[in-house]
Amino acid sequence: MLMAEKTDMRVKEIWGFDGRKKMKIPMFTTGISAGFPSPADDFIDKSLDLNEFLISHPSATFFVRVEGTSMIDAGIHPGDILIVDKALEPNPGSIVIATLDGEFTVKRFQRRAGKCFLLAANPDFEPIEIESSMLVEVWGVVTYVIHKA
Amino acid sequence: MQKLFALVDCNNFYVSCERVFNPSLAGKPVVVLSNNDGCVIARSNEAKDAGIQMGQPIFQCRDLVSKHNVRVFSSNYCLYGDISGRVMDILSHFTPEMEIYSIDEAFLCMDGISGDPADYAHDIRHIVKKWVGVPVSVGIGPSKTLAKAAAVVAKKVSRHEGVFDITACAQDILSVMDVADIWGIGRQYSRFLRQHGIETALDLRDADDTWIRKNLKTPGLRTVMELRGISCIPLEQSQAPKKTIVCSRSFGRKVTDLDELKEAASAYVSRAAEKLRAQKSAASFIEVTLTEFPFNQGAPATHIASMDIPVATSYTPELISYAKALLERVYKKGPVYRKAGIMLSGIVPRGRVQASLFHPCHEGPREHVLMETVDAINARWGTGTIVCAASGSNRPWWMRQAHRSPRFTTSWKELPLVKA
Numbered sequence: 001m002l003m004a005e006k007t008d009m010r011v012k013e014i015w016g017f018d019g020r021k022k023m024k025i026p027m028f029t030t031g032i033s034a035g036f037p038s039p040a041d042d043f044i045d046k047s048l049d050l051n052e053f054l055i056s057h058p059s060a061t062f063f064v065r066v067e068g069t070s071m072i073d074a075g076i077h078p079g080d081i082l083i084v085d086k087a088l089e090p091n092p093g094s095i096v097i098a099t100l101d102g103e104f105t106v107k108r109f110q111r112r113a114g115k116c117f118l119l120a121a122n123p124d125f126e127p128i129e130i131e132s133s134m135l136v137e138v139w140g141v142v143t144y145v146i147h148k149a
Numbered sequence: 150m151q152k153l154f155a156l157v158d159c160n161n162f163y164v165s166c167e168r169v170f171n172p173s174l175a176g177k178p179v180v181v182l183s184n185n186d187g188c189v190i191a192r193s194n195e196a197k198d199a200g201i202q203m204g205q206p207i208f209q210c211r212d213l214v215s216k217h218n219v220r221v222f223s224s225n226y227c228l229y230g231d232i233s234g235r236v237m238d239i240l241s242h243f244t245p246e247m248e249i250y251s252i253d254e255a256f257l258c259m260d261g262i263s264g265d266p267a268d269y270a271h272d273i274r275h276i277v278k279k280w281v282g283v284p285v286s287v288g289i290g291p292s293k294t295l296a297k298a299a300a301v302v303a304k305k306v307s308r309h310e311g312v313f314d315i316t317a318c319a320q321d322i323l324s325v326m327d328v329a330d331i332w333g334i335g336r337q338y339s340r341f342l343r344q345h346g347i348e349t350a351l352d353l354r355d356a357d358d359t360w361i362r363k364n365l366k367t368p369g370l371r372t373v374m375e376l377r378g379i380s381c382i383p384l385e386q387s388q389a390p391k392k393t394i395v396c397s398r399s400f401g402r403k404v405t406d407l408d409e410l411k412e413a414a415s416a417y418v419s420r421a422a423e424k425l426r427a428q429k430s431a432a433s434f435i436e437v438t439l440t441e442f443p444f445n446q447g448a449p450a451t452h453i454a455s456m457d458i459p460v461a462t463s464y465t466p467e468l469i470s471y472a473k474a475l476l477e478r479v480y481k482k483g484p485v486y487r488k489a490g491i492m493l494s495g496i497v498p499r500g501r502v503q504a505s506l507f508h509p510c511h512e513g514p515r516e517h518v519l520m521e522t523v524d525a526i527n528a529r530w531g532t533g534t535i536v537c538a539a540s541g542s543n544r545p546w547w548m549r550q551a552h553r554s555p556r557f558t559t560s561w562k563e564l565p566l567v568k569a
Contacts, residue, residue, distance in 0.1 A: 104568065
């Protein structure tokens with residue numbers, strides 16, 4: 001961590017266990033050999049940044065945590081973290097975060113015969129038809145699900 | 150070329166931040182309180198309509214709060230700071246030059262915008278609302294002062310839908326605008342101006358230059374020129390280093406004990422020193438202020454002690470030792486204290502610290518690295534991850550935040566919950 005030389009001492013890097021900004025993983029284009037300095041060192045391509053891969057609009061992207069089982073068949077489980085992009089417009093079939101009765105809910109957005117629906121991905125839950133009298137708003141579009149393996 | 154500025158101002162910003170993550174607050178009266186849950190510092194329109202005043206102590210509004218079922222929040226600066234950063238980031242994509250004027254306001258350079266500037270401003274407004282969820286108003290004008298005046302109209306007159314361009318109708322707007330409401334004219338100046346028959350912004354715009362220069366000096370004349378549509382106050386794109394750094398807070402409860410005061414002072418010094426290092430400066434003067442609880446409605450007694458620092462420094466442990474020494478000088482056993490403050494001044498760039506013949510320099514390369522490491526860790530894992538032990542761990546004096554909402558965007562443990 002600390003590069004200590006007699007006169008020129010400086011912090012090169014600080015490591016931790018739960019980096020919250022960037023996680024850089026060097027991608028090797030060749031196999032790794034242990035022991036001696038590898039000639040492959042010259043071929044380290046670049047570091048992969050998950051943010052870059054998962055997030056297209058950083059200032060419009062938020063993380064939320066899931067409670068409940070209505071979206072199980074869409075691979076969304078209780079405790080999962082969803083990546084939500086508010087910059088995107090929902091398309092029919094998009095999984096969205098909507099505000100419903102003063103709460104956030106995650107459902108699949110669908111249009112059928114001129115009507116809008118919020119559909120669960122679990123046969124135990126009824127579809128919700130969005131009527132103009134209801135205070136329903138699409139808050140953002142879910143782009144990825146983070147689920148612990 | 151004719152200049153054009155836009156002032157983008159977030160509406161009821163702190164309340165709007167709370168609403169982004171709490172849909173149940175839509176259409177309801179909401180207020181946000183100052184540090185220590187003292188006074189109202191932000192109100193939703195519904196709370197304004199209910200009669201709650203800006204700056205009013207919350208205990209005075211108890212009846213209104215229960216009558217109108219007002220939702221009350223402690224300030225959540227982690228959240229407001231994050232949302233502000235997002236808004237500013239979006240705005241920066243709309244202009245090559247901008248000035249972040251405060252946590253919820255920015256001036257944008259609108260020179261060379263093709264088409265109607267008001268249409269462009271409506272786009273800005275729409276995108277910020279959609280992407281972040283915060284409503285903004287936009288005032289447009291040929292100078293920063295006029296843009297600021299336009300923003301007030303944009304916010305107050307609902308038929309403008311949050312955007313107002315003052316360029317073609319400055320005369321009408323200024324004729325009904327109180328001189329005290331002009332950007333840069335304080336309460337004191339406005340009283341003086343009124344004594345000389347200058348009541349409206351229009352009166353000031355049309356005042357005699359020589360008289361203005363004589364009485365309001367150059368800054369006043371600059372404001373007058375700005376009101377005439379001649380831009381004299383350019384965008385400030387980088388912040389000049391601060392000349393004094395203050396960290397002062399009221400305690401969460403009454404404090405009488407010297408050790409607790411020392412903890413609080415150490416915590417405030419740590420924060421001030423962190424700011425000092427962030428601007429790559431060192432301080433050569435430190436002042437400690439201690440405020441008693443007011444006794445019998447009288448003005449609260451304030452005690453101040455200060456000292457010159459032998460060799461300018463930004464090393465937290467050294468500054469803490471000075472603050473503790475000063476505190477021992479002003480502390481008396483008996484009184485109840487409600488507030489402490491630290492001020493660092495005599496600020497010099499760290500590279501140009503004068504060495505002293507008689508005092509050893511405490512801040513060598515090792516101390517420098519230590520502070521750099523502490524700051525980096527706190528920046529990455531959150532404020533307060535590493536602190537000097539002197540600033541305490543229980544912190545009974547820490548500010549009251551009984552109604553703080555979760556840190557929705559800056560803590561993995563406090564993410565918004567969604568029902569599936």
